[in-house]
Amino acid sequence: MIATLLALLIVIALAVGIAVPLGLVLGSVPAVRHATRAVIEFLRPIPSVALIPLAVVVLGIGPETKITLAVYAAVWPLLFNTIYALDELDPLLVETARVFGADRLRVLFFVALPSALPFVITGVRLAATTGLVVLISVELLVGGSGGIGEFIMVARSGAGRMDLVLAGTVVAGVIGYLLNEAFERAQRRWVGWSSVTGEAS
Amino acid sequence: MSGFLQRWGVFVVLVALWEAAARFAEDAYFPPPSRIAEAAAELWFSGTADTLFLTDVVFDHVVPSVQRLLIGWVIAGVVGVALGLALGRSERAMQYCGPLLTFMRSIPPPALVPVFLLIFTLGTQMQLATIVFGIVWPILLNTVDGARSVDRTKVETSAVFRVPRTQWIFGVVLPAAAPKIFAGLRVSLSLSLVLMVISELVGTDNGIGAQMLLAQREFEFPDMWAEIVLLGVLGYVFNTVLLAVEHRALAWQPKQEHAPTGTTTTPAAVATAGAK
Amino acid sequence: MTTMLEVADLGHTYQAKSGAHTAIDGLSFRVDAGELVCVVGPSGCGKSTLLRTISGLIRPTRGDVTLHGDAVRGVPEDLAVVFQDYSRSLFPWLSVQRNVEFPLKRTLKRAERRARAAEALDQVGLSGAGGKYPWQLSGGMQQRVAIARALAYRPALLLMDEPFASVDAQTRFELEDLLLKVKREHDTTVVVVTHDIDESVYLGDRVLVLTKSPASVVADLPVNLPAVRDQITTREAEEFVELRAEVARLLNVGKTEAITAKRRSDEAQAAKWVAAERAANRERADREAVAD
């Protein structure tokens, strides 16, 4: 269980580190976005679990495999939410900032980022949920890296212990539930000023 | 349609780059696209004319996979929408079921695979159960949300004109919930692809996932890549078709902005499905 | 004359999280079949609440509503409401034509429905807009669709909640006359809620004046104008001018009693004051329309 949670934290950190800067670039420079649109459109439909066999031969069965795959899956919602956030950016705010002499970078950091925050947090929440799904899938299917998924699979294939399998599933559910709850709280607390709560925007 | 041309143009250029890079690297794990295409042709399109050149593999593995996926998705859709409409219009029922639903939604669907493995053993039943049970929640919760969104004036208008129950459900609640339902259906569709693959990776010998695992075990990497591409294409096609249907079904909505990437899910829709 | 609607000692108290709020308190009046009664009262006094209790949408906490001699429990047959929130009352996924047909599905065949809806749309001057979606129409046009829907339903009792609030003056006159015509031809009983004093006198066989919240009846004024009215001559008639001044005075009873007493002997000043009140009302209507 600890192994899964730890891996999840790493996944979230990596996904944020990749997707948010990328999203900011794609969201604020239309030319880049146009050029990469095709890549994104063709990569995204590939379900991350389809890459499991490939990842296993390339990366082995250590934690790297599950983390890589989970990051791949978690990046998408975060990326789209970040891009979308910049699309929704109120031009009036940017104009105002420009009028006060802010350059492009400053506008990005002091205007674009704060107003994108609610979307990004929604993205992080989705990334966390998606990441957890993939982590558990890989743990179930590949094993060798510990985690709750492996626990469940061992309980099943070993003695066919339904009680242990169910217990593991419930624990997984609790993790998922707490994760969602925590993010919703954070959202309400930190970006309560925003109408974008992830409910509907 | 210059946007269309441009997109495919970029795509072609990228594939060419990939080809060059893969040939240059000569890594067995990463074959060039031409080899993958060859493998795909060999695998699926080397059949005889009377089967439209499709091979047995298509009928024995690809078709059953897609069938399971679509059947599971349709079942989940019908169950999710029906239950969602009922729950969404009943304050009391939602008070009882709300917490349970939130918890069920929180279980990462793959964690259910072993449970269903124990209940059903291997086979189509277990796979269908995994898909349906895994993807029904986004549809259900979105439908509940949508059904609740019928505003007071519309409820009262329907009450004043004493519309019959069927007209109330299919003429008012369902259309009002439709945008949210479609958001849920889209999320569920991509999730169903994931679950289809997972359920086929756990020791069956039938389906796209099983074929992919077989290719990996036999070090037929071009074959494995072909299966990956196939899954990507399937995901793309299903999503595009669903979006087209949605576009028609929701044509009554005032023109709304779509996500920057066009055919992909709008974040708002994803966010909706993620929210409780 | 048979009594269509009887309201006896009606009261309603909303239970909200923020506490109880009494919207109407001890209302009593009756409406004869074929009569058109206008209800005027200040904004927020409980007029919409009154219509909701009459139509059986909410159960009053006190008193009774009787329709055709039967106590109202739930929405009665043969009753239509034009809601104040007209834009929400239309279904955005249905075309204008289908919106008008919406309540007819239960009773009429497809072809008849079509014809009835087309006729009603024609009456409100929207014959060309049947294929459009509500969001493609202006606020005033949407309101006319809501009116057309109620007319197509051919109810015995028609309740209208500020039905002409957001249409322009010209259309308003036309719709007022349409309402009078429909009422005469189909012998419909109509209750119109409005806060336009002129309108209440022009339309009504009687005018009910309500106090401010919680609402009760201050006065029940008969309108002794000819049954067939005319936008120009009727509004110039002495009876009309006197009545609207009277309504204005009554509306203001709660606020400024002193002025009321003085005004009784000062007709000229009253006219000026009415004009000011009308302007204020218009402005308020505009504001509310924007708020919608």
Ligand SMILES: Nc1ncnc2c1ncn2[C@@H]1O[C@H](COP(=O)(O)OP(=O)(O)O)[C@@H](O)[C@H]1O
């Ligand atoms: N559903 C409700 N719950 C609580 N209070 C309400 C509700 N509907 C109306 N009210 C209150 O009752 C009062 C009368 O409302 P309403 O009947 O709409 O007034 P009017 O139509 O005369 O403007 C208002 O103060 C309003 O805030």
Ligand SMILES: [Mg+2]
């Ligand atoms: Mg009102």
